[in-house]
Amino acid sequence: MARIEIVDVTDELAFGRVPPCADPSFDHRTCDYWEDADRGSKAGRPGWLRTGSVSGSDAGVSAGSVDNPFAPPPKVESNPFASPARPSTNPFASAFSAPARNPFLDEPAEVAENPFAPQRPKRPTFEADAPRKLKLLGRGLGIFGSYARILVADGESVAYCQFGPLSAYPRALRLRELYPQLPDAPLPAVVTCIATTAAARRSGYALQLVGAVCEDLAARGFAAVEAYPEVHAREDATPAARPEFWIRAGFRLAVDDERYPVMRREL
Numbered sequence: 583m584a585r586i587e588i589v590d591v592t593d594e595l596a597f598g599r600v601p602p603c604a605d606p607s608f609d610h611r612t613c614d615y616w617e618d619a620d621r622g623s624k625a626g627r628p629g630w631l632r633t634g635s636v637s638g639s640d641a642g643v644s645a646g647s648v649d650n651p652f653a654p655p656p657k658v659e660s661n662p663f664a665s666p667a668r669p670s671t672n673p674f675a676s677a678f679s680a681p682a683r684n685p686f687l688d689e690p691a692e693v694a695e696n697p698f699a700p701q702r703p704k705r706p707t708f709e710a711d712a713p714r715k716l717k718l719l720g721r722g723l724g725i726f727g728s729y730a731r732i733l734v735a736d737g738e739s740v741a742y743c744q745f746g747p748l749s750a751y752p753r754a755l756r757l758r759e760l761y762p763q764l765p766d767a768p769l770p771a772v773v774t775c776i777a778t779t780a781a782a783r784r785s786g787y788a789l790q791l792v793g794a795v796c797e798d799l800a801a802r803g804f805a806a807v808e809a810y811p812e813v814h815a816r817e818d819a820t821p822a823a824r825p826e827f828w829i830r831a832g833f834r835l836a837v838d839d840e841r842y843p844v845m846r847r848e849l
Contacts, residue, residue, distance in 0.1 A: 584735040584773045588794050590728035594708075597716045599732055601739035604780040605818035609713075610742050616774040617718050619752035624821060630714050635784035665775045671765075707815065724748060727802065733791040739783035741791045742777035745799065745807070757810050770806040770846065771799045775821035784823060788823070809833065809845045 589596050600610050609626030616622060708720045719729045727745060735742035747769070748754055754772045758764060773795060778788050799807050811822040826834060828845035838845035 583704055585737075586790070587734040588791065589732045589734055589739075591716075591719055591730035591732060592723060592728050593758050594716060595711065596732065597713065597719070597804070598740045599734070600730075601732065601742055601777075601779045603777060604783070604816070605816075608819070608821075610777065611713065611773065612715055613775070613821065614715065614718060616751040616753045617724060619756045619815060620752060623717075624819075632713075668827050671722070675727055697753060714835070719744075722746060726750075731791060731798075733787050733794075735782070735785075735787060739779075740785070741778045741787040741814050742775065743773060743777075743788075743791045745773045748772050748808075756809075757842060758808070758844070760842075761839075764808075764836060765806075768805050770808045771802075771804040773807060773809045773822070776827075777821060778811075782817075789831055796832070796847060796849060804849055806834070806848050808847075810842055811845060812842065813839075813841055 589599060591597055591600065597611070602827040603609055603626075607626060607630075608624045612630040613624045614622045615624045640667055663762050708717050710721075721841060722729060729746040729750065730742065730744045732739050733743075748758070748771070749769075751772055751774055752776060773792065776788050778785070796807055809822055809828055811828065812820040813825065815823070825843055828847075829835070831847070833845040833847040835843060837844035
Protein backbone atom coordinates (compact mmCIF):
# COMPACT_ATOMS: atom_id res chain seq x y z
CA MET A 583 0.00 0.00 0.00
CA ALA A 584 1.33 3.40 -0.97
CA ARG A 585 1.58 6.10 1.69
CA ILE A 586 -1.01 8.69 0.66
CA GLU A 587 -0.89 12.40 1.44
CA ILE A 588 -3.33 15.03 0.20
CA VAL A 589 -1.90 18.53 -0.12
CA ASP A 590 -3.86 21.77 -0.51
CA VAL A 591 -2.33 24.18 -3.02
CA THR A 592 -2.15 27.29 -0.87
CA ASP A 593 1.45 28.44 -1.31
CA GLU A 594 4.33 28.36 -3.78
CA LEU A 595 5.82 25.26 -2.19
CA ALA A 596 2.65 23.26 -2.79
CA PHE A 597 2.23 24.82 -6.24
CA GLY A 598 5.67 23.50 -7.14
CA ARG A 599 4.42 19.99 -6.40
CA VAL A 600 1.61 20.09 -8.99
CA PRO A 601 2.21 17.01 -11.18
CA PRO A 602 2.69 17.26 -14.95
CA CYS A 603 -0.16 16.56 -17.35
CA ALA A 604 -0.21 13.19 -19.08
CA ASP A 605 -0.12 15.09 -22.39
CA PRO A 606 2.87 17.50 -22.23
CA SER A 607 1.16 20.02 -24.50
CA PHE A 608 -1.14 20.89 -21.58
CA ASP A 609 -0.17 22.16 -18.14
CA HIS A 610 -2.22 22.37 -14.93
CA ARG A 611 0.13 25.12 -13.72
CA THR A 612 -0.76 27.54 -16.52
CA CYS A 613 -4.30 26.48 -17.46
CA ASP A 614 -6.91 29.23 -17.20
CA TYR A 615 -9.54 27.47 -19.34
CA TRP A 616 -12.22 27.55 -16.64
CA GLU A 617 -11.30 30.93 -15.19
CA ASP A 618 -11.59 32.79 -18.52
CA ALA A 619 -14.78 32.02 -20.41
CA ASP A 620 -13.63 33.74 -23.61
CA ARG A 621 -9.88 33.29 -23.99
CA GLY A 622 -8.96 30.63 -21.46
CA SER A 623 -6.59 27.89 -22.57
CA LYS A 624 -5.38 24.52 -21.30
CA ALA A 625 -2.08 24.85 -23.15
CA GLY A 626 1.28 24.77 -21.45
CA ARG A 627 2.83 28.25 -21.20
CA PRO A 628 6.27 28.00 -19.56
CA GLY A 629 6.66 31.77 -19.44
CA TRP A 630 3.85 31.95 -16.91
CA LEU A 631 5.89 29.95 -14.41
CA ARG A 632 8.78 32.37 -14.10
CA THR A 633 8.65 34.55 -11.02
CA GLY A 634 8.01 38.12 -12.02
CA SER A 635 6.77 37.23 -15.51
CA VAL A 636 4.12 39.49 -17.03
CA SER A 637 1.22 37.58 -18.50
CA GLY A 638 -2.53 37.55 -19.04
CA SER A 639 -4.36 40.27 -17.13
CA ASP A 640 -1.09 41.20 -15.44
CA ALA A 641 0.28 42.56 -18.71
CA GLY A 642 0.35 46.25 -19.48
CA VAL A 643 3.07 47.46 -17.11
CA SER A 644 6.49 47.43 -18.66
CA ALA A 645 9.54 46.42 -16.66
CA GLY A 646 11.11 49.79 -17.34
CA SER A 647 8.24 51.73 -15.83
CA VAL A 648 9.54 51.23 -12.28
CA ASP A 649 11.63 54.16 -11.08
CA ASN A 650 15.23 53.44 -10.13
CA PRO A 651 16.26 55.96 -7.43
CA PHE A 652 19.95 55.35 -8.21
CA ALA A 653 19.67 55.93 -11.94
CA PRO A 654 20.51 59.34 -13.43
CA PRO A 655 17.54 61.37 -14.60
CA PRO A 656 16.55 60.62 -18.20
CA LYS A 657 17.80 63.00 -20.83
CA VAL A 658 15.05 64.99 -22.49
CA GLU A 659 15.73 66.83 -25.71
CA SER A 660 14.43 70.38 -25.43
CA ASN A 661 12.18 71.73 -28.14
CA PRO A 662 12.45 75.52 -28.44
CA PHE A 663 9.09 75.65 -30.23
CA ALA A 664 7.19 73.57 -27.67
CA SER A 665 4.84 75.13 -25.17
CA PRO A 666 6.13 75.43 -21.60
CA ALA A 667 5.57 72.29 -19.61
CA ARG A 668 2.56 72.31 -17.36
CA PRO A 669 3.37 72.37 -13.65
CA SER A 670 3.00 69.00 -11.98
CA THR A 671 1.22 70.58 -9.03
CA ASN A 672 -1.60 73.05 -8.68
CA PRO A 673 -0.17 76.18 -6.94
CA PHE A 674 -3.69 77.25 -5.90
CA ALA A 675 -4.63 73.94 -4.28
CA SER A 676 -4.38 73.52 -0.56
CA ALA A 677 -1.24 71.76 0.57
CA PHE A 678 -3.39 69.50 2.68
CA SER A 679 -6.00 68.54 0.13
CA ALA A 680 -6.12 64.93 -1.03
CA PRO A 681 -6.61 63.93 -4.65
CA ALA A 682 -10.17 63.26 -5.65
CA ARG A 683 -11.20 59.61 -5.45
CA ASN A 684 -13.76 57.70 -7.43
CA PRO A 685 -15.55 55.50 -4.89
CA PHE A 686 -16.67 53.15 -7.66
CA LEU A 687 -13.22 52.59 -9.17
CA ASP A 688 -10.55 53.27 -6.60
CA GLU A 689 -9.43 50.91 -3.90
CA PRO A 690 -10.78 51.83 -0.45
CA ALA A 691 -8.57 54.32 1.32
CA GLU A 692 -6.55 52.97 4.20
CA VAL A 693 -8.22 53.65 7.50
CA ALA A 694 -6.16 54.50 10.55
CA GLU A 695 -5.97 51.50 12.83
CA ASN A 696 -8.16 51.70 15.92
CA PRO A 697 -6.20 50.27 18.85
CA PHE A 698 -9.45 49.61 20.75
CA ALA A 699 -11.23 47.70 17.97
CA PRO A 700 -10.75 43.95 17.50
CA GLN A 701 -8.12 43.21 14.90
CA ARG A 702 -9.34 41.70 11.65
CA PRO A 703 -7.21 38.79 10.50
CA LYS A 704 -5.33 39.57 7.32
CA ARG A 705 -6.44 37.59 4.32
CA PRO A 706 -3.71 35.41 2.83
CA THR A 707 -2.38 36.76 -0.45
CA PHE A 708 0.39 35.97 -2.90
CA GLU A 709 3.18 38.27 -3.98
CA ALA A 710 2.54 40.36 -7.09
CA ASP A 711 5.24 38.46 -9.00
CA ALA A 712 3.87 34.98 -8.15
CA PRO A 713 2.94 32.74 -11.11
CA ARG A 714 -0.39 33.78 -12.61
CA LYS A 715 -2.05 30.41 -12.04
CA LEU A 716 -1.10 30.43 -8.37
CA LYS A 717 -2.74 33.83 -8.00
CA LEU A 718 -5.88 32.48 -9.68
CA LEU A 719 -5.94 29.57 -7.25
CA GLY A 720 -5.45 31.98 -4.36
CA ARG A 721 -8.38 34.31 -5.09
CA GLY A 722 -10.62 32.74 -2.47
CA LEU A 723 -8.10 31.76 0.19
CA GLY A 724 -9.36 34.21 2.78
CA ILE A 725 -13.04 33.32 2.30
CA PHE A 726 -13.45 29.92 0.70
CA GLY A 727 -10.16 28.14 1.24
CA SER A 728 -8.04 26.25 -1.28
CA TYR A 729 -9.11 25.78 -4.90
CA ALA A 730 -6.84 22.83 -5.69
CA ARG A 731 -5.48 19.64 -4.13
CA ILE A 732 -2.72 17.20 -4.98
CA LEU A 733 -2.56 13.51 -4.10
CA VAL A 734 0.95 12.42 -3.22
CA ALA A 735 1.75 8.68 -3.19
CA ASP A 736 5.01 7.61 -1.54
CA GLY A 737 6.36 11.14 -1.88
CA GLU A 738 5.45 11.55 -5.58
CA SER A 739 2.67 13.83 -6.85
CA VAL A 740 0.40 11.63 -8.96
CA ALA A 741 -3.01 13.35 -9.14
CA TYR A 742 -4.38 16.89 -9.30
CA CYS A 743 -7.87 18.27 -8.69
CA GLN A 744 -9.19 21.81 -9.11
CA PHE A 745 -12.54 22.83 -7.63
CA GLY A 746 -14.35 25.68 -5.94
CA PRO A 747 -17.54 27.71 -5.90
CA LEU A 748 -19.34 28.07 -9.21
CA SER A 749 -18.77 31.84 -9.16
CA ALA A 750 -15.00 31.30 -9.41
CA TYR A 751 -15.21 29.70 -12.86
CA PRO A 752 -16.92 31.82 -15.57
CA ARG A 753 -16.75 29.05 -18.17
CA ALA A 754 -18.63 26.69 -15.85
CA LEU A 755 -21.21 29.41 -15.23
CA ARG A 756 -21.71 29.88 -18.97
CA LEU A 757 -21.95 26.14 -19.61
CA ARG A 758 -24.43 25.66 -16.80
CA GLU A 759 -26.70 28.39 -18.20
CA LEU A 760 -27.40 26.09 -21.15
CA TYR A 761 -29.40 23.79 -18.89
CA PRO A 762 -32.31 25.58 -17.15
CA GLN A 763 -33.47 22.27 -15.70
CA LEU A 764 -30.58 22.31 -13.24
CA PRO A 765 -31.46 23.57 -9.75
CA ASP A 766 -30.23 27.11 -9.17
CA ALA A 767 -30.53 27.14 -5.37
CA PRO A 768 -28.42 26.38 -3.58
CA LEU A 769 -25.69 26.72 -6.19
CA PRO A 770 -23.29 23.78 -6.31
CA ALA A 771 -19.56 23.64 -5.97
CA VAL A 772 -17.79 22.47 -9.13
CA VAL A 773 -14.86 20.21 -9.92
CA THR A 774 -13.25 21.64 -13.05
CA CYS A 775 -10.18 19.43 -13.33
CA ILE A 776 -9.23 15.92 -12.28
CA ALA A 777 -6.15 14.25 -13.69
CA THR A 778 -3.38 11.79 -12.94
CA THR A 779 0.09 11.43 -14.37
CA ALA A 780 0.49 8.94 -17.20
CA ALA A 781 2.45 6.57 -14.95
CA ALA A 782 -0.24 6.58 -12.26
CA ARG A 783 -3.15 5.93 -14.61
CA ARG A 784 -5.68 3.25 -13.54
CA SER A 785 -4.37 3.19 -9.95
CA GLY A 786 -7.51 4.65 -8.35
CA TYR A 787 -5.77 7.84 -7.24
CA ALA A 788 -8.14 10.16 -9.10
CA LEU A 789 -11.18 8.53 -7.48
CA GLN A 790 -9.55 8.79 -4.09
CA LEU A 791 -8.75 12.47 -4.60
CA VAL A 792 -12.27 13.33 -5.81
CA GLY A 793 -13.69 11.56 -2.77
CA ALA A 794 -11.52 13.65 -0.47
CA VAL A 795 -12.50 16.85 -2.30
CA CYS A 796 -16.22 16.03 -2.00
CA GLU A 797 -15.84 15.43 1.75
CA ASP A 798 -14.05 18.76 2.06
CA LEU A 799 -16.74 20.61 0.07
CA ALA A 800 -19.46 19.09 2.26
CA ALA A 801 -17.59 20.30 5.36
CA ARG A 802 -17.50 23.80 3.82
CA GLY A 803 -21.30 23.80 3.61
CA PHE A 804 -22.02 22.84 -0.01
CA ALA A 805 -25.07 20.66 -0.68
CA ALA A 806 -23.96 19.41 -4.09
CA VAL A 807 -21.03 19.35 -6.50
CA GLU A 808 -21.08 19.21 -10.29
CA ALA A 809 -18.62 18.33 -13.06
CA TYR A 810 -18.82 18.96 -16.80
CA PRO A 811 -16.96 16.29 -18.79
CA GLU A 812 -16.35 16.36 -22.54
CA VAL A 813 -17.71 13.15 -24.06
CA HIS A 814 -15.69 13.08 -27.28
CA ALA A 815 -12.41 14.58 -26.07
CA ARG A 816 -9.27 12.47 -25.89
CA GLU A 817 -8.59 11.12 -22.42
CA ASP A 818 -5.49 13.29 -21.96
CA ALA A 819 -7.07 16.37 -23.56
CA THR A 820 -10.01 16.87 -21.21
CA PRO A 821 -9.58 18.24 -17.69
CA ALA A 822 -12.94 16.88 -16.58
CA ALA A 823 -12.55 13.13 -17.27
CA ARG A 824 -15.37 11.05 -18.77
CA PRO A 825 -18.95 10.46 -17.52
CA GLU A 826 -18.07 6.87 -16.56
CA PHE A 827 -15.42 8.13 -14.16
CA TRP A 828 -17.88 10.40 -12.36
CA ILE A 829 -20.43 7.59 -12.00
CA ARG A 830 -17.76 5.51 -10.28
CA ALA A 831 -17.09 8.52 -8.04
CA GLY A 832 -20.70 8.60 -6.82
CA PHE A 833 -22.07 11.16 -9.27
CA ARG A 834 -25.21 10.76 -11.35
CA LEU A 835 -26.05 11.99 -14.83
CA ALA A 836 -28.03 15.17 -14.16
CA VAL A 837 -28.21 16.35 -17.79
CA ASP A 838 -27.65 14.04 -20.74
CA ASP A 839 -25.95 15.93 -23.55
CA GLU A 840 -24.00 14.51 -26.49
CA ARG A 841 -21.08 16.89 -25.88
CA TYR A 842 -21.18 18.36 -22.36
CA PRO A 843 -23.27 16.29 -19.96
CA VAL A 844 -23.62 17.44 -16.38
CA MET A 845 -22.61 15.08 -13.60
CA ARG A 846 -23.91 15.86 -10.11
CA ARG A 847 -23.39 14.47 -6.64
CA GLU A 848 -25.47 15.43 -3.62
CA LEU A 849 -23.32 15.96 -0.55
